[in-house]
Amino acid sequence: MPTFASRVFLTPTGHLADANAIRQHPAEAASWIWHPDKLPTETAVLRFRLRFTLVHEEALLLHVTGDQRFQLRCDTREITFGPDRCDVEHWTVQSVRLPLAAGEHELEALVWYIGEPAGVASRIDAAGRNAVYPPMCQMSWRGGFLLHAEGPASSLLTTGEAPWTVEDLTDAVEMRPHQIRHYHDVGPAFAFNLERWAVRDARPAAVIVPPFTVNPYGVRRPGWCLFPAFLPEQRRVPWTGGRIRALRQTHDDSPIRRDDILAPEIAAWQKLIAAGVPITIPPHSKLTVLWDLENYYCGYPVTRAQGGQDSLIEWSWAEGLYQETSLEEVDEQSAKGHRGEIENKVFLGITDHWQIGAQPSTETPSLWWRCGRYVRVRVSTAGAPLVLTHLGLLTTGYPLDPVADWKSSDASWDSLMPLFMRTYQIGAHELWADCPYYEQMSYVGDNLLSALSNYAWCDDVRLSRRAIELFEWSRKSSGLVAERYPSAWRQECPTYSLLWPIMLRDYAWWREDAAFVRSMLPGLRSVLAEFDGLAHADGLLHHLPGWPYVDWVPEWAPTGCGPGVREGDSSIINLIWVLSLLAAAQVEEAFGDPRLAQRQQEIARQVFHLVMARYWDDHRALLLDTHGSESASEHAQMYALLTGLLEADKAQDCLAALRKGEGMAKATIGISFYLLDALYSYGEEDEFHRRLDFWRPLPGQGFTATPEGPEPGRSDSHPWGSHPAWHTLASIAGVRPAAPGFARVKIAPLPGPIDHFDAKVAHPRGAIQVQFRRSANQRPHFEVTLPDGVVGVLVFDGQSHDLHPGRTTLPAE
Numbered sequence: 184m185p186t187f188a189s190r191v192f193l194t195p196t197g198h199l200a201d202a203n204a205i206r207q208h209p210a211e212a213a214s215w216i217w218h219p220d221k222l223p224t225e226t227a228v229l230r231f232r233l234r235f236t237l238v239h240e241e242a243l244l245l246h247v248t249g250d251q252r253f254q255l256r257c258d259t260r261e262i263t264f265g266p267d268r269c270d271v272e273h274w275t276v277q278s279v280r281l282p283l284a285a286g287e288h289e290l291e292a293l294v295w296y297i298g299e300p301a302g303v304a305s306r307i308d309a310a311g312r313n314a315v316y317p318p319m320c321q322m323s324w325r326g327g328f329l330l331h332a333e334g335p336a337s338s339l340l341t342t343g344e345a346p347w348t349v350e351d352l353t354d355a356v357e358m359r360p361h362q363i364r365h366y367h368d369v370g371p372a373f374a375f376n377l378e379r380w381a382v383r384d385a386r387p388a389a390v391i392v393p394p395f396t397v398n399p400y401g402v403r404r405p406g407w408c409l410f411p412a413f414l415p416e417q418r419r420v421p422w423t424g425g426r427i428r429a430l431r432q433t434h435d436d437s438p439i440r441r442d443d444i445l446a447p448e449i450a451a452w453q454k455l456i457a458a459g460v461p462i463t464i465p466p467h468s469k470l471t472v473l474w475d476l477e478n479y480y481c482g483y484p485v486t487r488a489q490g491g492q493d494s495l496i497e498w499s500w501a502e503g504l505y506q507e508t509s510l511e512e513v514d515e516q517s518a519k520g521h522r523g524e525i526e527n528k529v530f531l532g533i534t535d536h537w538q539i540g541a542q543p544s545t546e547t548p549s550l551w552w553r554c555g556r557y558v559r560v561r562v563s564t565a566g567a568p569l570v571l572t573h574l575g576l577l578t579t580g581y582p583l584d585p586v587a588d589w590k591s592s593d594a595s596w597d598s599l600m601p602l603f604m605r606t607y608q609i610g611a612h613e614l615w616a617d618c619p620y621y622e623q624m625s626y627v628g629d630n631l632l633s634a635l636s637n638y639a640w641c642d643d644v645r646l647s648r649r650a651i652e653l654f655e656w657s658r659k660s661s662g663l664v665a666e667r668y669p670s671a672w673r674q675e676c677p678t679y680s681l682l683w684p685i686m687l688r689d690y691a692w693w694r695e696d697a698a699f700v701r702s703m704l705p706g707l708r709s710v711l712a713e714f715d716g717l718a719h720a721d722g723l724l725h726h727l728p729g730w731p732y733v734d735w736v737p738e739w740a741p742t743g744c745g746p747g748v749r750e751g752d753s754s755i756i757n758l759i760w761v762l763s764l765l766a767a768a769q770v771e772e773a774f775g776d777p778r779l780a781q782r783q784q785e786i787a788r789q790v791f792h793l794v795m796a797r798y799w800d801d802h803r804a805l806l807l808d809t810h811g812s813e814s815a816s817e818h819a820q821m822y823a824l825l826t827g828l829l830e831a832d833k834a835q836d837c838l839a840a841l842r843k844g845e846g847m848a849k850a851t852i853g854i855s856f857y858l859l860d861a862l863y864s865y866g867e868e869d870e871f872h873r874r875l876d877f878w879r880p881l882p883g884q885g886f887t888a889t890p891e892g893p894e895p896g897r898s899d900s901h902p903w904g905s906h907p908a909w910h911t912l913a914s915i916a917g918v919r920p921a922a923p924g925f926a927r928v929k930i931a932p933l934p935g936p937i938d939h940f941d942a943k944v945a946h947p948r949g950a951i952q953v954q955f956r957r958s959a960n961q962r963p964h965f966e967v968t969l970p971d972g973v974v975g976v977l978v979f980d981g982q983s984h985d986l987h988p989g990r991t992t993l994p995a996e
Contacts, residue, residue: 214343296326378540423575482576491569522885675729747809853903928975
């Protein structure tokens, strides 16, 4: 059901140094509450309730948050779920406007906290795989719930003042580890006992942290520092549909057989999901149904049923089925084959359970959303028949809608645009998730690519702005930007820390937001100062802290670092440093200190000169990965090209090496973004388009989103694999900002075999539109429309043409 409340966005006040010492947020007037018999550091599932009466119709302004997660409803209708993922020093408080009529109402907050297990060294070792954890991307301090109402209703609703009650539902939810073969860190599986879930044993809620009081001596109270929410509410929409693909009257895990696909009972189940026609499952029955959603979805499972006491309903989610003859054979090397095919494949997925109670009717609750293309529903009944009246989802995700458009003479390429956009939409939540199925974490390298497509395709770029801000906050632990953030267990990656200045530069160029960019300057300078301190006396970076990840190249297994990286002798690491310095210099020149910009440019040139002196191989005419070795990669060549500092002859050598492709480690699906960008930058039209061939077969292979990598891959939905969406508009159509705030545009198309295209690109002042036609005699024709106040240049076939606001036709009509 859609929410009937709306978020209100407060402006952050004060400085972090004053957080929890000087009042900065209205919600600091409320108390944090919890169950009186539960420690706030132990796993708990609690339901808070408050009945209240309004004398007059009122539009309440509520500020609400919880740790770790909460779902707030009023009169059974959704208000807000949260908090938006964050860290403890910027703990998100969602402010919502809630219009209510006069009369009696009830607020209900479902809040849960999952404690970290003790004595586990790693989440991927044997002990760790069998333990229950909160999601890795969920940072936390301790369990708690807080709500503050402004205005006349404050004493009626505010926690610590109003008579909130709390029910302990912990025993109604068993938490179990998932049996997934790949690295997986989105929290536990849930098994609900709905008989216990329905029991009300309410107690007065206990105050665990009283209202904030000012400390004039600058002593900061430990714990949550309240911070306003910046993002809109996640979009939650009821959905049902798809197709029932197989059914069997057992629960065995053997491969799907032809008899399962042809089972006559499928028709009745299809009517259930298509038209809501109820289906009755007799007593003492077992059955397994394979439901193909026919697209990739993220959502909360919703089952409605009547009767069926002691029946067990199980939902399992998978992105695709495995080409193995038994479940035991599935491992990290198992292939899935065509994603739309199920016969002779086995199912392995994320599984939640609901045990039906004695209630005459049931709707299954969910603590967190799941995702995938396939749902396996298993039902076992006890002594009473179970009537299923609804199977569906409450889909969830950030309200991300494209405003850009693309149509061309290449129908095959055009067919990929919905797949690319679908991938971004299902990876967009409270942060840009690397993959919604396996991790749901926000990585710098992944977010950089998601953000660029966000800028080109959408007007709403708040999620990308939020990512930049989150990564800046992550510096407090080590001085470096964390590889992923928020993250309960910190991960250090110096290469991703070096990508953050590039991410900031991209935002500064694609959007008009000078105040935000300037607020990031202290972090930008701090990060680069850390690398100044890490540089060796010879001027290069050698041994670096953390995990200096480069790419998941098969030859670089298992760490993805590449030759010389761990040993402290890498051209690639130093070239990424050069790119970071150059990006920072652009930001300083436009928004900060030109003297710092000059210094960063000088360091970048010095480092680049040292790289060329140490790693250039005259014999092979390319850059080596490490000194004294024959190892070479596409990575060294493409990063060198992207610096723009190569001499003309050496640039041609690097391009020739990329075209030839022999004896070099190849960039994988995500990192190939930089390869395509290097080819575009040097006008390598044929090679650029040849490198797009990986993506063209994806729809024919059954993919509904872009995968993390080629078979045998892990995730079937990974936004870094959709970067050609950006290259379509920014490289094939060639629309890119030529000045901060996109005040100027440079349009330099690289259409290759495409004879015509119509491109519409998002811009902060309105869309940029480019129409390209190639006539029968191969003469180009352009029609370009720029928003008011935007000027630029069109570059094609070695000629430049000035562009002005409004419509420009070339050749002139």
